[in-house]
Structures are given as structure tokens and as C-alpha cells.
Amino acid sequence: MTVTLDPSALPDAGNGAAEATSAGLDALFSPNAVAIIGASDDTRKYGNWIAVQALKGTIPVHLVNRTRPTVLGLPTVPSVTAVGSPVDLAVIAVPAAGFEEAVDDALAGGAKAIVGISAGLGEAGEEGRAMQDRITAKVRAAGARMLGPNCLGVLDHTSSLKLASNEFPVGNIGVISQSGNLALELAGLLVDHGLGVSRFASLGNQADLDAADLIDAYVGHDGTAAIAVYCEDFLDGRRFARAAQRAAEAGKPVVLLTVGATDASVRNAKSHTGAMVSSGIVVEAACRAAGIEQVTSPAQMAHLLQALVRSRVPQGARTAVFADGGGQASVASDSAAAQGLDVVEFGAALQSAVAAELPPTAAVSNPVDVAGGGEQDIMCFQRVLGHLTTSDDVDATLMSGYFGGYGSYGPELAEREIEAARQMAVDTAAEGGTVVVQTMNWQSAAADALRDGGIPVYRGIEEAAWVLGRLARRRSEPATGIPELPAAVAQVQDAGYYPSRGLLADAGIPFVAAAEVATEDELLRTAESLKYPLVLKALGDEHKSDRGGVILGIDNQVALLAAWRDVTARLAPPSCSIEEMADLSGAVELLVGVRRDPRFGPLVLVGLGGVFAEILHDVRCALGPVTSQQAKDMLLSLRGAALLTGARGRAPVDLDAAADVVARLSDLAAAHPEINEIECNPVAATPSGAIALDARIVLA
Structure with missing residues (x-):
């Protein structure tokens, strides 16, 4: 389900929109009672599925049906107002034609929260959208909140609220999804990792509550350790990013899966900047700013969530590879290196300590291969891992191989292997170490003991190395923060070349x-x-x-x-x-631009190439405005950054001057919301400064 909204009806991205709060959402996740409007005996209807699940919880449920005296063998009431006692939450599962009447009844009955299962509203054309807007206004005027409509439901295992059409495994992952099926797929994948769901909310059309509201509600929820979000439309992108940033700061990282790398505004873009900043790049920039972990599939989401809730962010990228087979040690080393991890050679002291625990044939310089030591003494895994996690030579350990399978050789060894796993987890936690394990025996009792103790375990070495690389990047590439937008200044009226050039020159950008x-x-x-x-x-x-x-x-x-x-x-x-004509001896041509995204606000882009920028496509993007230091970091992160720093004997360009041009342009664009696109292409970065050679502005 993809929800398409009119951009003109969206909030002005980042310009003073009220931040989301969890106020009033207790009625959604922990109501005193629930009314299901449209409860049904028909097993083909949501009113039946929701009612069946709701009755499994401990929260009182009132079944509302105007024509049937009983549903599921229980008495019904004809309306919420007929219940005769306060009802915090109403779930509406009736056809669209009856949705507004059902909302009126729920509000009259004192409902503080409404879950709209009904489809055929905002997603069904102008008439449906008009009805949805009218209903949303009623809900807000009554001081209530609405989830959906066109959603799968809501669930909270900590309050025993079961108002989704399907069951979800119990755990500590808060799930927010605009797709019901993707949420169900993720739930199944979480089970494979020994995880489950604390809360689930289906976004639907986001007529009232949106992803930012729900993230804020999850931040204050004690049962949630991390938040998984599948979202197709962010409405106010900066508000979403700020909510995710608050979650990360509260120790509850947000993992995001989204879709849609292109949109009509990109296809219609009139400048190089607009043509290259797809919505996918925009979302990536917001994720970097807010510390959101972006993934490309539900499987990646489950893999990363396990690491985020069980492991720790390492202090650096120096990685010990610890295996019980030479082939797996080598493959794990290559996998780690492919993720930017540094499989360093150990110092003499650590090599000696590890060698003392293993047979003489073991490899101990990194990677470590126990060379049959596990069969001789399964506790060698605990002792070696202890040396690795306490060593100043190592930031993290990637363990790979057969561990968890030794128990098949006999009951005594099985018991000892589980004890080794438990002690490995205890020691790792006590030392604050970072350990990620891959084993072919990933569903064994020993693997479960590792997971239960806080060590993530994976089936494939690619997944294990990938999550360890992502953990390391949380330290090396920290969130840059969501920049505040300045107050708007007098609007630009003329976007011609010379007026544009003059505006930029007045902002301190040098021209010839x-x-x-x-x-x-x-x-x-x-x-x-x-x-x-x-x-x-x-x-x-x-x-x-x-x-x-x-x-x-x-x-x-x-x-x-x-x-x-x-x-x-x-x-x-x-x-x-x-x-x-500027002196371009030793110059590197740069593209510097800003595009205003309707959801995320100004996006700053820098790249190499000048007139060849679209061919080279070596660009970086960030939420604007950016500081000079952030601009410098963007330039240095380009694939061709060596051209700027002095490759093959070239004199390095004045990076500070180039970064200053980027920062000044971003400040100017942020203060002019009427500017849709603005760019200087090229900007000549030379050893003695930076100068803009062209200017272009496109007004909204």
C-alpha cells in the first residue's frame, strides 16, 4: 500500500512545526476498555479477526454491532454510547460509508483514541480524502487521537492490548509499519533471532497520528529497547528525524526501511542539483543527521536489531577474528575487512596469552584458529574470548565456526558447552566488550545461551560481519544532528542570472x-x-x-x-x-547546490565534476543548513577527495575556502523557503581559495 498525498497539503518541512509528543497516547496503548465497532462472526472480515485477537487480552472488550445480538457467542451493544461506562479506545472496522458515523459514536461515547481499520478514505481519491480530512478535524476538536485509517491495528504486549489482525511474538522491539505484511514478515524474522515485539502500530494513511508521533510514544515505553519503522511517506520529514534522534538519545535506536528512490519533483528538476537528489538520497541524509540506521530489507532489519539490543558499539574498528577452523577464520577475516573492519595483527603479549590456552598448532596472530582445541577443552573458547575482550589491541571480536555443535559429541560435552556459552556472555558483559558470533549451529542450546546473555548470534558470516561493521560505524560516523532553520527573509523575486549572482555575492560567495x-x-x-x-x-x-x-x-x-x-x-x-577568466591552474571543479524537499526541507549537495557532475555522480548530501566543518567533512567524504587533498603530487586545494562557499550557500537557501533549487556550478577550488563561476536559482 502506497499512500500518495498532495504536497501542497503537507506541513512546511522543518519550519517550526510542533514536535510530536506522546501526550494522549496512553488511551491508544493502555486503554481502560475497548469498543470494536463492526465486530463480526464473518471470518472473512477484519471485524472478526480484530475481535478474536482482542478477546485474548485482559483489557475489557465491548463488541459493537447494530444488527446482531451476539458476536463470537458474546453479547453485543448497538453503539459505544450504549456501553454505559467510559471507553478509552474504539476500533472501527466498518465500510467507508459508515466510518464517519462510527467516529461520531465513538467520540460521543468518550473515546480518547480511535483506530481506523476501515479502508476507502484518503487513499481512494478526492472524495475519500475530503471525508478523511473532515473526520480528522472532528477527532482533533474532541481532543482525541486517531491511528489510520486503512491500517492493520495496534498491539501492546506490556498492557495486554491485542488489536491487530494477527498475533505477534512477545519481545522488546517496537514496530511501526505502513505495511501490514512487512510487519508480519519482520515479526517472523525476529523470532529466528530470539526476539519479539513490544508494541506494534500500523500507520495506514497517517491522517492524524504519524510515524513521528508513534516514535515519541515508544521512547517513553519501558518495554521497548529499539524501534523498527517501515514508512512510505514521512509527511514532515524533519519532525520524523527529530523524533528518531530523541529515540537514539534515549538509548532506543531507530532502524528504518523505506522505499521510493524517485518522485515527480526529481523528474521535473531543472538543475543538476535537483536531477541528482532523489528522495532516496534525501532520506539517507536525514538518517545520517538523526542517527537512524537505514536498511534495505526486513531481513537486514532483523539482523541489525539483534545487534543493537544485544551488543555494544565498539570503541574502534580493530577486530579480532576467532574461529575453530582455518577456512572459516580466513573467510571471516575477508568478510570483516569488506565491512571496513581492521583485522590487526596482535601484539606479542596477546599472542602469547592466546597461545597458552590452545594446542601448539593453533594460529594466534589474528585470525585465531583453535585448531581442535574445542574438542579437547571446550572452556578454551571462554578463556580465549576473555583475553580478546580485555586486550587493548582489540575493539571487537567476530567469532565464527562450529561452536554450539560440540554438544552432539556427548551429553557431558553438551553441558560444558552451554556453560562455556553462559560464561562467555557473562564475561563479555562484565568487560563491556563487543562480540558478534556466527555459527553453523545457530539454533543450538549453546547459541541460545549466548543470545540470552547478550551476545548476538547469526547463521551466516556475511550477516555477522555486516552488523559488526554497522556497529563500528555508529562510533566512527556519529549523527550530525538536525539543523535548525533560520527565520525567513525577504523573498527573492527575480531568479535571473545576474540577480542570482548578486544575491550569492551579497551572501559572501566570491565571483570574478x-x-x-x-x-x-x-x-x-x-x-x-x-x-x-x-x-x-x-x-x-x-x-x-x-x-x-x-x-x-x-x-x-x-x-x-x-x-x-x-x-x-x-x-x-x-x-x-x-x-x-579565473586562474584555474591547479583547480578542481565542484558542484555546490541546495534543493528544498517538500518533506525534509533544504538539502545541501556537494560533488566533483562541474559540467561532468551528472556523469561522475560523486556527490554527498546533507540536511541544511550545514556548518563550515560539516561542509568540509562532506567534501572529504567524496570518492574523489584525493583530488582535493593533493593526489599524485598536485597541490591541495583550499578546503576551508571551498567549505565556506558550501556553508554560505546553505545558509542563504535555508533563509529563503521560496527558493526551490539553487546552485553554483562549477565552483573552482584552487590552492589559494575558491570562486564561483556560475549561479542558478529556481523559484518554487
Whole structure:
């Protein structure tokens, strides 16, 4: 289910929208009683599925049906107002035509929260959207909150609330999903990792409550340790990101799965910046800013959630690989390196300590191969792991192999293996170590003992190495924070080349000396005050360089006249810009731009390439505005950053000057919400500074 909303009806992303709070959501997750409007005996209907699940909980349930005296063998009431006692929560599972009447009844009966199962509203065209908006206004006016409509339900295992169409395993993962099936798939994957769900809320159309509201409600929930979100539309993206940041700061990391790498605004973009900032890149930027862990599948989500709730973020990337087979030790080492982990050679003291616990044939320099030591003394795993987790040479340990299978060799060894696993977990927790385990015997009693003690266990080495790499990056790439937007200033009225250039120059972005000319006489007169060589640009053409509308290296008046007559004859521009030619010796061309996303606000983009930016596609994006230091970090994170820092004997460019251009442009764009796109392309970064060679603004 994909919900499409009119962008004009969205909140102004990041501009003072009220932050979400969990106020009033106790009635949603821990109500005194529940009324199910549309409760049914028909096993093909949600009113039946929801009622069956609701009756499994301990919260009082009132079955509302206007035509049947009983449902599921229990008496019904014709309305919520007929219950005769307060009901905090009403679940509505009736056809769309009866939804508004059911909401009126629920509110009249004192409901403080409503769950709209009914479909055929906001997702069903203009008429349905109008009805949904009208109903939402009623709910808010009554001081109540609404989940959905067009949703799968809500569940809270800590309050014994069961109002979803399916059962979910019990655990400590809070799930928020815009897809019912994806939530069910994730729940099944969590079981494989010995995990389950604390709370579940289906977003549906997000007519009232949205993902940000629910994240905030989960932050204060003692039973939730981490939050899994599947969301297709963020409505107010900055509010979502701020809620996720609050969750991370409270020790409850958010793992996000989303879809949709392109949208109509990207296809219609008129500049390089707009064409390359897809909604996928926008979401990635928001995730980096807020500390959200983004994944690409439910399986990745389950893998990472296990590590986040059981393990710890390591102090660095130095990784010990610990295996009970040479092949697995080698494969695990390669897998770790592929994730940016550093399989360092141990110092002499650690090698000696590990060697003392293992047979003489064991490898001890890293990776460690116990070389049959497990069969001889299963407790060697505990002792070796203890040396690794307490060593100053090691930040994290990736364990791989057969552990968990030794118990098949006999009951005494099975008992000892489980004891070794328990003690490994106890020691790791006591030392504050980071340990991730992969074993072919991942569903064994010993593997369960590791999980129960706080060590994540995986079936495949790729998954284990991947999650360890993600844990390490939480330290090396911390959240940058959600920037505040400045107050809006006087609107830009003219987005022509020279007004744009002037606006940017006033913001402190350097340009070469230049003037606009419309006639040959103006050209010659103006050239007298400029220094050759010159550049002639045809104005009024956004792709002027591709059409031969930019003439470089004009050395004298004769060449200038020839260039003018050629350009005007071929392109007939309304005017031209005549500019001094910057000294580009040792320069690297950069693209610097900002695009305003309707959900996330201004997005800052930097990249290499100038006119070749779309070919090289070496870009970085961040929520704006950015500081000079953040801009510098973005530049240094480009794949081609070595060109900026002095590759192959080149002089390094002035990174501080280039970063200053990025920061100033981002500040300017953030203060002008009417600017949809703004860019300087190229910006010439040289060893002695940075200067903008072109400017473009697209108004919303």
C-alpha cells in the first residue's frame, strides 16, 4: 500500500512545526476498555479477526454491532454510547460509508483514541480524502487521537492490548509499519533471532497520528529497547528525524526501511542539483543527521536489531577474528575487512596469552584458529574470548565456526558447552566488550545461551560481519544532528542570472568581475574595465555550455567581437555575461547546490565534476543548513577527495575556502523557503581559495 498525498497539503518541512509528543497516547496503548465497532462472526472480515485477537487480552472488550445480538457467542451493544461506562479506545472496522458515523459514536461515547481499520478514505481519491480530512478535524476538536485509517491495528504486549489482525511474538522491539505484511514478515524474522515485539502500530494513511508521533510514544515505553519503522511517506520529514534522534538519545535506536528512490519533483528538476537528489538520497541524509540506521530489507532489519539490543558499539574498528577452523577464520577475516573492519595483527603479549590456552598448532596472530582445541577443552573458547575482550589491541571480536555443535559429541560435552556459552556472555558483559558470533549451529542450546546473555548470534558470516561493521560505524560516523532553520527573509523575486549572482555575492560567495551586456557597443565599452582573458556566456539558457554558449580564453578585443557575433548568431540570447577568466591552474571543479524537499526541507549537495557532475555522480548530501566543518567533512567524504587533498603530487586545494562557499550557500537557501533549487556550478577550488563561476536559482 502506497499512500500518495498532495504536497501542497503537507506541513512546511522543518519550519517550526510542533514536535510530536506522546501526550494522549496512553488511551491508544493502555486503554481502560475497548469498543470494536463492526465486530463480526464473518471470518472473512477484519471485524472478526480484530475481535478474536482482542478477546485474548485482559483489557475489557465491548463488541459493537447494530444488527446482531451476539458476536463470537458474546453479547453485543448497538453503539459505544450504549456501553454505559467510559471507553478509552474504539476500533472501527466498518465500510467507508459508515466510518464517519462510527467516529461520531465513538467520540460521543468518550473515546480518547480511535483506530481506523476501515479502508476507502484518503487513499481512494478526492472524495475519500475530503471525508478523511473532515473526520480528522472532528477527532482533533474532541481532543482525541486517531491511528489510520486503512491500517492493520495496534498491539501492546506490556498492557495486554491485542488489536491487530494477527498475533505477534512477545519481545522488546517496537514496530511501526505502513505495511501490514512487512510487519508480519519482520515479526517472523525476529523470532529466528530470539526476539519479539513490544508494541506494534500500523500507520495506514497517517491522517492524524504519524510515524513521528508513534516514535515519541515508544521512547517513553519501558518495554521497548529499539524501534523498527517501515514508512512510505514521512509527511514532515524533519519532525520524523527529530523524533528518531530523541529515540537514539534515549538509548532506543531507530532502524528504518523505506522505499521510493524517485518522485515527480526529481523528474521535473531543472538543475543538476535537483536531477541528482532523489528522495532516496534525501532520506539517507536525514538518517545520517538523526542517527537512524537505514536498511534495505526486513531481513537486514532483523539482523541489525539483534545487534543493537544485544551488543555494544565498539570503541574502534580493530577486530579480532576467532574461529575453530582455518577456512572459516580466513573467510571471516575477508568478510570483516569488506565491512571496513581492521583485522590487526596482535601484539606479542596477546599472542602469547592466546597461545597458552590452545594446542601448539593453533594460529594466534589474528585470525585465531583453535585448531581442535574445542574438542579437547571446550572452556578454551571462554578463556580465549576473555583475553580478546580485555586486550587493548582489540575493539571487537567476530567469532565464527562450529561452536554450539560440540554438544552432539556427548551429553557431558553438551553441558560444558552451554556453560562455556553462559560464561562467555557473562564475561563479555562484565568487560563491556563487543562480540558478534556466527555459527553453523545457530539454533543450538549453546547459541541460545549466548543470545540470552547478550551476545548476538547469526547463521551466516556475511550477516555477522555486516552488523559488526554497522556497529563500528555508529562510533566512527556519529549523527550530525538536525539543523535548525533560520527565520525567513525577504523573498527573492527575480531568479535571473545576474540577480542570482548578486544575491550569492551579497551572501559572501566570491565571483570574478563581470557585467551583463545586450549590445555590441555595451560589450566593447564594458570590456575596457575588465582584465583579459575573458569569458563570454549566453544568458537565458540553462545548458549553455552544452550548446556552445560559453566561450573561454578570449585574449583580445578582436577575439571578443568574433565570439560575440558567433554566439548571438547561433543562439540569439537576450543578453550575455562578460566575465574575467579565473586562474584555474591547479583547480578542481565542484558542484555546490541546495534543493528544498517538500518533506525534509533544504538539502545541501556537494560533488566533483562541474559540467561532468551528472556523469561522475560523486556527490554527498546533507540536511541544511550545514556548518563550515560539516561542509568540509562532506567534501572529504567524496570518492574523489584525493583530488582535493593533493593526489599524485598536485597541490591541495583550499578546503576551508571551498567549505565556506558550501556553508554560505546553505545558509542563504535555508533563509529563503521560496527558493526551490539553487546552485553554483562549477565552483573552482584552487590552492589559494575558491570562486564561483556560475549561479542558478529556481523559484518554487
